[in-house]
Amino acid sequence: MKKKLSLLIIIAFLVGCVPFKEETTDNIFLIPEGFDGAILVFYNVPKESKFKKEDGFSVIPVELKVSEALAGTDMAVYGAAFTSESEKPGSLTVNDKYFYVNENGKRTKVKEGCASYSGGGGFSGDREGGITYEVTYITTTGCGESFYLNGKEKHDIQHNEVSKEWNSYFGD
Numbered sequence: 001m002k003k004k005l006s007l008l009i010i011i012a013f014l015v016g017c018v019p020f021k022e023e024t025t026d027n028i029f030l031i032p033e034g035f036d037g038a039i040l041v042f043y044n045v046p047k048e049s050k051f052k053k054e055d056g057f058s059v060i061p062v063e064l065k066v067s068e069a070l071a072g073t074d075m076a077v078y079g080a081a082f083t084s085e086s087e088k089p090g091s092l093t094v095n096d097k098y099f100y101v102n103e104n105g106k107r108t109k110v111k112e113g114c115a116s117y118s119g120g121g122g123f124s125g126d127r128e129g130g131i132t133y134e135v136t137y138i139t140t141t142g143c144g145e146s147f148y149l150n151g152k153e154k155h156d157i158q159h160n161e162v163s164k165e166w167n168s169y170f171g172d
Contacts, residue, residue, distance in 0.1 A: 024095035025088065025117075028057045029136065031079060031110065032064055033100045036140045038118075038159040039079035040166070042133045043087040050085050057097065058085075067162050075158040079138070087120070087132045098138065114143035116151040121163060123170040131170040135159050 029039065039062050042048075051058040062079040070076040094117045098110035115138055122132040137155040139147055 023088070024093045026057045027051075027096040028054055028059045029062055029096060029098045029110075029115075029138075030059060030101045030107070031062045031098060031138060033102045033108070034140060035062070035064065035077075035079060035100070035138055037075065037078045037138065038155050038162060039081070039136045039138060040133050040159070040162060041081045041083070041136075042131055042166070042170075043083055043085055044131050045082045045084055045170075048082040048084045051081075051083050065162075067158070067165060069161045069165060070158065075154055075161075078158055078162050087134065096136070098136075110138060111143050113145060113148045114139050116148050116155075118151055118155070118159065123167050131166075133163070133166070135163075 027041075031039070041060055051060055053059065060081045062081050064077050065080045066076050067078060096115070096117070098115045099107040100110060101107055115136060118135040118137055120132060120134040122130050124130040137147075137151040137159075139152060139155075142152065
């Protein structure tokens with residue numbers, strides 16, 4: 001009996017020593033040069049292709065769109081990307097890389113503190129599992145810890161208006 005108990009204790013100890021693998025987002029954003037605003041990445045979109053992979057990261061090519069609700073303002077242009085892939089489930093550590101891309105395809109790293117992950121949402125609609133999205137804010141001014149942690153109010157406004165527009169397209 002003591003041998004069995006000792007063996008169970010040893011097994012439990014060894015299982016507890018197995019390294020924990022942290023789940024991470026692992027995305028590379030390719031953003032049109034000079035962009036400042038919200039980027040929405042939509043998942044589970046039928047007929048869209050999967051993101052290409054680069055060194056274990058999903059490469060997200062951001063295209064610029066214009067919000068009808070924000071037309072005529074400095075917040076009208078936002079970024080979007082679409083994929084048929086499912087969003088990674090659960091709580092993830094953001095491990096994304098951000099690059100501006102010029103018309104020749106040359107990448108320039110977005111400065112530290114100029115990107116802010118803002119969470120996400122989804123639309124149920126008719127599709128199984130619905131469409132989900134994640135939002136990231138990019139700025140060209142006011143970079144730093146405050147932006148990294150909180151974004152900017154104008155990006156929140158932009159995100160809210162754009163998600164309403166997409167809800168009318170994808171949603172109920």
